[in-house]
Amino acid sequence: MDILLNTAPAAVHTTGDTKKMKVLIAPACTAIAMVIGWFVYEQSLQDTKTAPKTIITEPIAVQVTRSTQKNLEKRITLVGNLEAGSQVEIRTRYSGYIKSMPFDVGDQIKAGEVILELNxxxxxxxxxxxxxxxxxxxxxxxxxxxxxxxxxxxxxxxxxxxxxxxxxxxxxxxxxxxxxxxxxxxxxxxxxxxxxxxxxxxxxxxxxxNKILAPTNGFLAERLVDIGDLAKPDVALMKIVNLDHVRTVVHIVEKDYEDVKIGQKAVITVDTFPGRTFNGHVKRKAPVLDPQTRTAAVHIEIPNSDFSLKPGMHARVQIVFEHRHKTNVLPIASLTRRKDGPGSAVFIIGGNPPITEIRNIEVGINDGELVEILSGINAEDLVITLGNRLVDEGQTVTPIEVPMDEVLQAPSPIPQKTNL
The missing domain is CATH 1.10.287 (Helix Hairpins)
Incomplete structure (x- = not known):
């Protein structure tokens, strides 16, 4: 009986101590975890600030070519509409009813043929x-x-x-x-x-x-009356156009006025005949400029022996100012500005590894695609033709050489590669 009474209180005391220990251990573990987490965060932050960032880049790729010799023309391109070399309106001196009209629109007519007869x-x-x-x-x-x-x-x-x-x-x-x-x-x-x-x-x-004769060779362009109509002196009956040659009027701006001379060569193209060119020349030039547009009219005459060109066609006209035979040329896209002032320069590639260098040059005439190089580069120099806007002097590049003819035919973009 005594043993049983003494052991019961002891068992109760042990259970209370265990509960107190559990209550103290939980906050202690949380505090230790927070301290360790903070230490790890601070250490990683420090490592991030001090670790160097490594970027690996490849040299930029550029398209290059060498100067070559070609015939070069300085010219301007203008647009205009083709007109007949001459146009005649047929009228009658006396009134009368139309008896016959042997020709219709599009027919070719020779001078002296009867084209209309009155009663x-x-x-x-x-x-x-x-x-x-x-x-x-x-x-x-x-x-x-x-x-x-x-x-x-x-x-x-x-x-x-x-x-x-x-x-x-x-x-x-x-x-x-x-x-x-x-x-x-x-x-x-x-x-x-x-x-x-x-x-x-x-x-x-x-x-x-009463028999009206054709005054010139040509084609019947318009027939404005028909058989049985009353012809009067003040009414046009038909129109005849001469297509042995055609002409167009283009307008040049003030800065090009002095460059245009009577007799200069002109090259004409029309949409009807893609890839075909027609030769003409400057026939006349207006002695004054339009004060509103600051342009002057220039008349271009074009031989048309096969009657291919028709009045009303839209024409693109290139007037040739100057001609160079077998001169050194580069694509005009290869030009850049000098660093030391006005003028032209190009990027030259040289050395191993290839490094860019700005070379000042002297240029002559250009045709919009090619430019004449008077001095500054040699035949063996590699010149950047595509990518020269993306590089600086002294920069290492990867040159891709393309022949001049391929550069002019279909310049292709150079892919830019950068690895981080």
Whole structure:
């Protein structure tokens, strides 16, 4: 009994101590974990600040080429519309109804061919009347000549009688007056004959003018009337265009005015014939500039023996100012600015590894794609043609050499590679 009573309180005391220990251990573990976490964070932060960042890069790739010799032209490109070399509007001098029109739009016409005929019945009647009037005038003249001859014979008889003393002074005066009157009447009848002949000639000419002849070779561009219509002098009947040569008018700006000269070569292209060029020349240049646009009109004439070019076509015109034969050239895209002032320079590649160098050069004319190199580089120099906007002097690059002809045909972008 005593043992049982003594051991029970001891067991109760041990259980209470265990609960107190559990309560103290949990906060202690949490505190230790926080201290360790903070230490690890601080250490990683310090490592991050002090560790160097390593970036591995490859040299930038650039396209390069060598200068070459080519024929080069300095030119400007302009646009205009083609016009016929000459254009004629057909009209009639007299009114009349149209009897026939042998040609239609698009037909080729030769000078002197009948292209329109008016009804000629009225003019035929005028010719007949004029012929009859001329016949009457000639008959009257013949009768008058006979009467004049009689007056002259009468005067001659009086002269004979006067020598015999038979005729009187009054008879002689009357005979002289009669002869003068007959001479004047004869002159009048001769004038009437001339008038009748003139009227007949005029009526015949008017009859001929009922047939309108083509004044020039060409093509019928427009037919503005038809058979049966009434033609009037103030109404255009048709239009004929001459296509042996065509022309276009382009407008040059003020800075190019002095470069354009009469007779200069011009190269023309049209959308109808892709890849084909036509040669022309500067025919005329306006002596003044338009004050609104500051441009001057330039007339270009183009031979068109096969009639390929048609009025109304949209034309691109290149006027050639200067020509260089076998001169050193580079793509104009290879040019950059000098560092020491105005002028041109290029990037040259040299050394091992390849390093860029700015080389000052002197340039001449250009055609928009190629530029003439007068001095500054040698034939063996590698010049950056693509990528020169992405590099600086003294930079290591990876050059990719491309022949000049391929550079001009299809320049391709250079891929840029950078590894981090």
């Amino acid at each position: 000629d019945s009225e003019n035929q009647e005028l010719v007949s009347k004029s012929e009859a009037a001329l016949t009457v005038a000639k008959a009257q003249l013949k009768a008058q000549i006979t009467s004049q001859e009689l007056a002259q014979k009468a005067y001659q008889r009086l002269l004979v009688l006067q020598k015999s003393g038979v005729s009187t002074k009054q008879q002689m005066e009357e005979a002289l007056a009669s002869m003068a009157i007959e001479e004047a009447q004869t002159e009048l009848e001769e004038a009437r004959v001339e008038q009748a002949e003139s009227d007949l000639e005029q009526s015949r000419l008017r009859l001929l003018e």
